[in-house]
Amino acid sequence: MFQVLSKSLIELEVNGEIKSIVVRPADTLLFALREQLGLTGTKDACGNGDCAACTVLVDGWPVKSCLMLAVEAVGHKITTIEGLKDIPIQKAFLDKFALQCGYCTPAFIINSHALVTIHPDANDEVIKEWLQSNLCRCTSYEEIKEAVKWVLGQ
Template sequence: MLKVSGKSIITLNINGEDREVAAKPSDILLYTLRNELGLTGAKPGCENGDCGACTVLADGWPVKSCLMLTVEAIGKKIVTVEGLENAPIQKAFVDNWGFQCGYCTSGFLMVCHALANIHPDANDHVIEQWLQSNICRCTGYEEIKDAIKSIMAK
């Protein structure tokens, strides 16, 4: 078992690259990504796991980085929106107007990217269940559904 006290140098795999960061046991992944690594795609929103603006992938599964301690990411492959690098879902969001103000977009991109990889033949019910993990305050859900469906159809 890893024991971390005070500030320790730990190695995280972020977007396919091992990165060293100084972290305290109480640091959350959201702020380590933003403040220590300069990866600002995950957004602070509610900071209690409700809105999904901070969603990243941990070993391919969407997680709220505001609820994950940085030390919990040790040994996991973390992917942020910066790590998608022209994934089909990004173009689908543009083509289907899957964003409005854009604040929630990175979190939705991560959820939709994971959904397409984990359930490539998801039906409407599964898509709606997955999209419930994120909040769009501009009510762009229909366009987001259209975006995910457009890449699943291929």
């Protein structure tokens, strides 16, 4: 006989606010953000962690939200693209033409923001390593690299 898994009420700290939502044990953080909290800047693309379009910050570190369960995010600070306002990397993306169709741009901005925050002295190799976690069909990554370097003062 199958046991029915019940839903649970959890609280998540998202973009500086405490949000109460009801989740199933198998609900991903991506599902909770998009479907329950309406934060659609986090994109649902591959669903298996390959593309990183769903990247959010968890305690300041980039995490693929399609691979994290919502219940695992309890007690952590979640930041989505909607929670980043007027940060230097956003202006750099515009000034350096570091976006194309825009689908993957939120995750690139999230990842790039974490990169310049965690590695303020990043060299080309570190930048390349961080950017290769995000997939994009529209750009050569050079413009994104230039945006990161501009924020780093390089």
